[in-house]
Structures are given as structure tokens and as C-alpha cells.
Amino acid sequence: MSILNADLHCHSVVSDGTLTPEELAARAAANGVELWALTDHDETGGQQRARAAAHANGMKYLTGTEISVTFASQTVHIVGLGFDAEDPRMLQGLVATRGGRGARAMEMSDELAKVGIVNAYEGALRYVGNPELISRTHFARYLVECGACKDTNEVFRRFLTEGKPGFVPHRWASLRDAVQWISAAGGVAVIAHPARYKFSANEEYALFSEFKAHGGRGVEVITGSHTAAEYVKYGETAREFGLAASRGSDFHSPGESHTDLGRLPYLPGALTPVWELLADRIQ
Known part of the structure; x- marks a missing residue:
């Protein structure tokens, strides 16, 4: 089998x-x-x-x-x-x-704005099929679209992992x-x-x-x-x-x-x- x-x-x-x-x-x-x-x-x-x-x-x-x-x-x-x-x-x-994802996403957007990437929450939402499940992946796709990074791997490397701008932990x-x-x-x-x-x-x-x-x-x-x-x-x-x-x-x-x-x-x-x-x- x-x-x-x-x-x-x-x-x-x-x-x-x-x-x-x-x-x-x-x-x-x-x-x-x-x-x-x-x-x-x-x-x-x-x-x-x-x-x-x-x-x-x-x-x-x-x-x-x-x-x-x-x-x-x-x-x-x-x-x-x-x-x-x-x-x-x-x-x-x-x-x-799922309940904590929305508040976490808003915090991520605020952190990205501090390094010059504005409106990331609104941008990420365009990639979301289910707003309850907004995630780092949706932010990554927007950061590629707006030219901040060349691909999603670069987004995670530079912004969305622990210790980087834009990372917000979730319990x-x-x-x-x-x-x-x-x-x-x-x-x-x-x-x-x-x-x-x-x-x-x-x-x-x-x-x-x-x-x-x-x-x-x-x-x-x-x-x-x-x-x-x-x-x-x-x-x-x-x-x-x-x-x-x-x-x-x-x-x-x-x-x-x-x-x-x-x-x-x-x-x-x-x-x-x-x-x-x-x-x-x-x-």
C-alpha cells in the first residue's frame, strides 16, 4: 500500500x-x-x-x-x-x-509601515479568499506586487520572520x-x-x-x-x-x-x- x-x-x-x-x-x-x-x-x-x-x-x-x-x-x-x-x-x-489572525494582520501592517511599506493590510486583503485566514503568505504576495521584494522567499527572509520588521507572533x-x-x-x-x-x-x-x-x-x-x-x-x-x-x-x-x-x-x-x-x- x-x-x-x-x-x-x-x-x-x-x-x-x-x-x-x-x-x-x-x-x-x-x-x-x-x-x-x-x-x-x-x-x-x-x-x-x-x-x-x-x-x-x-x-x-x-x-x-x-x-x-x-x-x-x-x-x-x-x-x-x-x-x-x-x-x-x-x-x-x-x-x-482563526480568531487572532485579524488583529495580528493589523499589527503586521503597522510594523511594515514603520519601514516605509504602507497600506500592506489593504494590499494583503486583495489576495485573501477568506478574510478570517489572512496570513503572512498574503502579505508576502502583496510585497512582491508592490516591488518591495522580487519573490515571496525574499519577503520572508527580510520582513516576516522572527526578528525582522513585520513579524508578529500569534498564540x-x-x-x-x-x-x-x-x-x-x-x-x-x-x-x-x-x-x-x-x-x-x-x-x-x-x-x-x-x-x-x-x-x-x-x-x-x-x-x-x-x-x-x-x-x-x-x-x-x-x-x-x-x-x-x-x-x-x-x-x-x-x-x-x-x-x-x-x-x-x-x-x-x-x-x-x-x-x-x-x-x-x-x-
Whole structure:
């Protein structure tokens, strides 16, 4: 079952992607994806559309979301797969998690104005499909449009990361909350792209230990931001902690994403694919 073109991490205009759920589904199917999940940030509003579009394009579907949590003073992302998208506890939790984004965005705009980039909030809003989910990515697209930077990578390097003008931290859900929302709704919680976090070895061990203790069951091993060496490292981590392995491009936009939907290497055969834990949840 590891030789399956599953893409279980991507984003639409419902959060910070640039394509609709329908456009993503068509792109995924054209690239040979057999099992797909739309995982918009802290949001499940695109799930019905995504499921319908997956079926229209001949793909199987798992419900998905990507929840922002704070762990060891950093933002970590937890992907939920195969949950009940109408579960009231999860929906309430996601509303609360989204709630701080608007105030944070206004602060980011104020900070950017101090270094001569004015009206950044209004500019970012032009790129937002869902105003509740305005994010750094939307600001980055505006800063490219207005000529402050040549591409979004430069924006993050110069302005929107810790210690730079325009960075404003946000207090997200706790790791425990996110994992328990997903699990209580019948899904599986997965640590997204673990190589992206700047943790020490001890902090990373604590993340995986606490995640497992709260009921987390998976980790992204094959993902768009991992190198071949990191595939190996996190495959070993999955085995060490008894976690299933997930695969997802983290695709956001044709013009921005390094890895297209469905274009990743397959999972190593020695790992348990996360979709085997979710066989009865695949639609």
C-alpha cells in the first residue's frame, strides 16, 4: 500500500492557496494522484467542494485540515486527516484559532509601515479568499506586487520572520488541543513537515513524545520541503515513535510551490502509510 500516489497536504483559496478546491482536484488528478486531501489552515470550509471535486476526477478522498499550534515558543503545524468535518468541538476550536489572525494582520501592517511599506493590510486583503485566514503568505504576495521584494522567499527572509520588521507572533492552539480535536472527530493527527522547525534535538524529541502521548499517530515523511536525507531521518523517527508515515506536497500555488501535487517520491516500503489507519474513513 506504500506504492500509492497519495497527496495529503495542500491548500486552496479557502486559506492561503491560489487555486480553488476544484482547480486543485483537477491538477491533482492530472498528475496521477489516487488519494487526495485538502488541508486548509485552521479551516474545513472547503471540504465538501473538495470531496465532490475529487470524486468527479476519479480520486478517493480524505477530509483534511492543518492546525497551527504553539510548541516550545514556535509555531508547529498538525495535519488532521479522515475526521468528521462537522464535528462541533473541532469546528469551535478552529474558529478560536482563526480568531487572532485579524488583529495580528493589523499589527503586521503597522510594523511594515514603520519601514516605509504602507497600506500592506489593504494590499494583503486583495489576495485573501477568506478574510478570517489572512496570513503572512498574503502579505508576502502583496510585497512582491508592490516591488518591495522580487519573490515571496525574499519577503520572508527580510520582513516576516522572527526578528525582522513585520513579524508578529500569534498564540495558536496547544499541541494537546489540536491532537485531541482531530482524534475526537474520528481522524488521525500528523506532524507536518518536521524538518522545517528550528528545534534542538531535545526539543524535537519532546515534540514527538508529547504528540504521541496526546494521541498523535502520524508524521509527514515525504513532503515538499524535505530533502532526500530528511526523508530517511523522519522515516527513522516514525519507526522510533511507532508513527504512521504520511506523504503530501504542501502545494499552495503553481507560481510559488517547489513541488507540484502528486510529484513526490513514494513512501519507503518499511513504513506504515497513514492511509492504512484510515481505510474506513476514505471516501
